[in-house]
Amino acid sequence: MSKQPTVLVIGLGAVGTAYGWRIQQGGAKVSVICRSNYSQASNAGIEIKSAIHGEGLFNPDRVFSSCAQSVADGTIYDYVIVCTKSLPNIVDPAEQIKDCILSTKTVIVLAQNGMDIEKPFVRLFPQNPLILTIVYISATYNDDHSVSYSSFIKLEHSIFKKDPLEVSDIDVQTTQDFHQLLLASGIDSIVVNNLNKARWRKLAINASVNPISVLSGGYTSGELLKIKEAHQLMKASILEIVKIAEAVLDEPLYDIPSEQAVDEALGLFANSPNQVPSSTLRDYDNKKPMEHEVIIRNTLNMAKKHKIDVPILETMYALLVMKEAKNI
């Protein structure tokens, strides 16, 4: 891929903006599809306040409000990076981007949280290369249409194949090209061998902290850690997820004892300087749908399949779904 890569970022929230900006700075041509902030993105751009990459302004090369628009001139994008929430309970996430994909050569990158999020894409785009990522960024989309983030942007990723033996030389090249694109953008890119393990580690935290932040009435994770009951609840629910993960992966999730690993993971929150609300809490406060299906429901389905008893997660899921129904 020697020519200037063309990238389409779908969803211009905190994550989409941060990635879009970096990747454009790295030399790619970046188009975006956005809705609520369409006029802001096309007229003034999105301001960036990053402790790591400095101040900046993300002026996308092209701004669209729909998939159809984004390919009206026949553009075949090298990459379509999906940065929207994954809400398969509301709409099929793959159907949503269907019209952007004019070729089976376009690499689809999922920059989303959750388990089994790839399934709708594998179903609808069986020929397209699919890259799954684990996003590590604590960013906030502010009311004044700026995005702040204080941490490094780290991205773990790997090409997705249902059967790892199917990974071809072309797939390896695809992964390397994406890796280079990220590195050129100053993103801490890591190609992982066992993406599922990394995904479960991230999910273990999300599926515990995010619902608790909403159900408890709105605390940041740092605040929760200071409350004895909350700390215990976070730990107990994370350990339920670890049990599911280990049944699914058929190997330990961590290289050290689980309890110790969980304590270390929670310790990162306690020491984090920027206390931002979880993405789920932000969605709740904004009366928007929350990502409970891919973060919790799909995980509970795996627990059921493997006959793992997870009463805490079941409880939080039920409460969250009821709360959402009252909220929206």
Added chain:
Amino acid sequence: MSKQPTVLVIGLGAVGTAYGWRIQQGGAKVSVICRSNYSQASNAGIEIKSAIHGEGLFNPDRVFSSCAQSVADGTIYDYVIVCTKSLPNIVDPAEQIKDCILSTKTVIVLAQNGMDIEKPFVRLFPQNPLILTIVYISATYNDDHSVSYSSFIKLEHSIFKKDPLEVSDIDVQTTQDFHQLLLASGIDSIVVNNLNKARWRKLAINASVNPISVLSGGYTSGELLKIKEAHQLMKASILEIVKIAEAVLDEPLYDIPSEQAVDEALGLFANSPNQVPSSTLRDYDNKKPMEHEVIIRNTLNMAKKHKIDVPILETMYALLVMKEAKNI
């Protein structure tokens, strides 16, 4: 007790008003202690809308705003009926009524929910007769200072002795006198042999439905029963309480299989014509403290003592405490 009985009702919410009114109608002299509705009670009285006992107006014989006032003339009450919330995490419930009790002959009646609520009273009033009750009334204190209730007022009660073998002839007489007072008032009075069992049956419902009504964002129990996840959660959490109860009581809680008993208990909600919010939800909505200590915390302590695993209750308790801290 041939003379006109003197009764002091502490707390003029929905329960205190309904009992005070009935007992006055039954021929007793009823004084009350109230706070927020003091001027309403002393000037106009509290209007009653009862499907069973008809319309009425509760004009207490005397209205006070403190314990000291209520005994300033030296009155020794035959009965002090405690109808306030039990919030031992905030204030000692026995200390609160200390100044009303001028004699060890005064019968203290606790018309409150929860486990172990008697402990502070036994400690502070070891000589006074203590009657524990199970209140069955679905009543609402309305914003216009009226109280509505559509169900019969049923009261299960019994004298409390730590060791049942200590019940004396005088205790039996005390129980009978109270029973007669209630019957004269048109209250469905039932003297129970095994009060603990009745208490656990009531608690099993309260400790499940009440926190769920708050944590889910505000549903009545009838509404909750129509939501699959909520129904499952209620049933699962009630069954946790049944496990604790059976460990504490050392016998089955119900005469039929627990699952069936729980289904029947929940069925009563589904078929109830008046869908009112739980008392806990009303407290939450009014930004007042909730009764989670006596309803859940004390129950969790018993679970711990008997080594019963109750993850759902632990989860709901933690969330409720955090939510209260944000709310008040």
